[in-house]
Amino acid sequence: QAKAAGRNVVRFFEPEMQARAEMRFMLESELRRAVEQEELRLFLQAQVDARGAIRGAEVLLRWHHPRRGLVPPASFIPIAEETGLIVELGDWVLRRGCALLTHPEIAANSLRISINVSPRQFHHAGFVGRVRDILTETGADPSRLTLEVTEGLVIDKVHQTAATMSELSALGIHFSIDDFGTGYSSLAYLKRLPINELKIDRSFIQDAPEDPSDAALVDTILAMAAHLRLSVVAEGVETQAHADFLAARAEMLYQGYLYGRPAPAEVFIASLAQHRD
Ligand code: C2E
Ligand code: MG
Ligand code: MG
Ligand code: MG
Numbered sequence: 001q002a003k004a005a006g007r008n009v010v011r012f013f014e015p016e017m018q019a020r021a022e023m024r025f026m027l028e029s030e031l032r033r034a035v036e037q038e039e040l041r042l043f044l045q046a047q048v049d050a051r052g053a054i055r056g057a058e059v060l061l062r063w064h065h066p067r068r069g070l071v072p073p074a075s076f077i078p079i080a081e082e083t084g085l086i087v088e089l090g091d092w093v094l095r096r097g098c099a100l101l102t103h104p105e106i107a108a109n110s111l112r113i114s115i116n117v118s119p120r121q122f123h124h125a126g127f128v129g130r131v132r133d134i135l136t137e138t139g140a141d142p143s144r145l146t147l148e149v150t151e152g153l154v155i156d157k158v159h160q161t162a163a164t165m166s167e168l169s170a171l172g173i174h175f176s177i178d179d180f181g182t183g184y185s186s187l188a189y190l191k192r193l194p195i196n197e198l199k200i201d202r203s204f205i206q207d208a209p210e211d212p213s214d215a216a217l218v219d220t221i222l223a224m225a226a227h228l229r230l231s232v233v234a235e236g237v238e239t240q241a242h243a244d245f246l247a248a249r250a251e252m253l254y255q256g257y258l259y260g261r262p263a264p265a266e267v268f269i270a271s272l273a274q275h276r277d
Helices: 007-036 073-083 086-101 104-108 119-123 127-138 151-156 158-170 187-192 202-207 212-227 240-247 265-276
Strands: 040-048 054-065 069-071 112-116 145-150 174-180 197-200 231-234
Touching: 007 054, 007 073, 007 086, 040 086, 040 265, 054 073, 054 086, 054 265, 073 086, 086 104, 086 112, 086 119, 086 127, 086 145, 086 265, 104 265, 112 174, 119 127, 119 145, 119 151, 119 158, 127 158, 145 151, 151 158, 151 174, 158 174, 158 187, 197 202, 197 212, 202 212, 202 240, 212 231, 212 240
Parallel strands: 054 112, 112 145, 145 174, 174 197, 197 231
Antiparallel strands: 040 054, 054 069
16 A cells, blocks of 8 residues: 555655654653753643632643754653653652642642643653652642543552552542543443543544534443543633533533633642732
């Protein structure tokens, strides 16, 4: 089939693949430096309830590269994951994210903080111990911490996943399944693991108000969550039509551009103070 596509196609893709490989190589070495030289920044995006009150925030990593400018996580998290650098980088995010939990403005509002954890970081030996150390160091309240993991992580190594989750869950930490519905959904693992929350992937929310099949998918996820007594966060809520569609169905938290774009942690916190005054 590749041959049938003709030579032009091959010629077209070769330089692009080479460019990608070079980009990867550069990013890998620069990423090591970025962690050391503090080029990474935590951004926060609000999670609000049906009344619009902020209940928590998700930590989203940003890399301010001195020459390339802002590098989105989609172009460096996968590289960090493949090279193993994610362990160090992920620890850094966890430490900073937990420190945010003790910030007076965050604590006064009893906000939760959600932090993305990648599979390699989660399965790396000593993850539980490092989370414990970070909680002790920062003095963060584990019961206000949510770790977001993906379905892939859960499916891969069920026994190891269950053991790690149980230990962290015993500390009071919550687990959320991120991008729910995009991976291999299985009711079996949802029942067996100490999961507290499902985040409906934004690809289902996008067209749900107009598209009956997407609406049906959202309804199915909400029914599952209700049966398993899991809380729900809808991601990618961009319009009032999205919010209205969801509000008519179930109680949940909303996250998306309608309520605010991810903002630098200090900007997000400053806006909390303004809200309250
Ligand atoms: P995610 O965890 O599913 O995060 C949600 C993504 O959706 C974020 O992209 C956020 O900026 C974006 N988003 C939020 N609201 C809206 C909306 O209304 N419309 C649209 N179109 N997008 C919206 P971002 O910040 O580029 O992050 C992409 C992914 O990178 C994240 O997806 C997460 O998987 C990963 N990531 C980000 N920070 C970290 C981190 O610290 N550690 C790890 N392991 N992964 C991270
Ligand atoms: Mg997430
Ligand atoms: Mg997500
Ligand atoms: Mg997503």
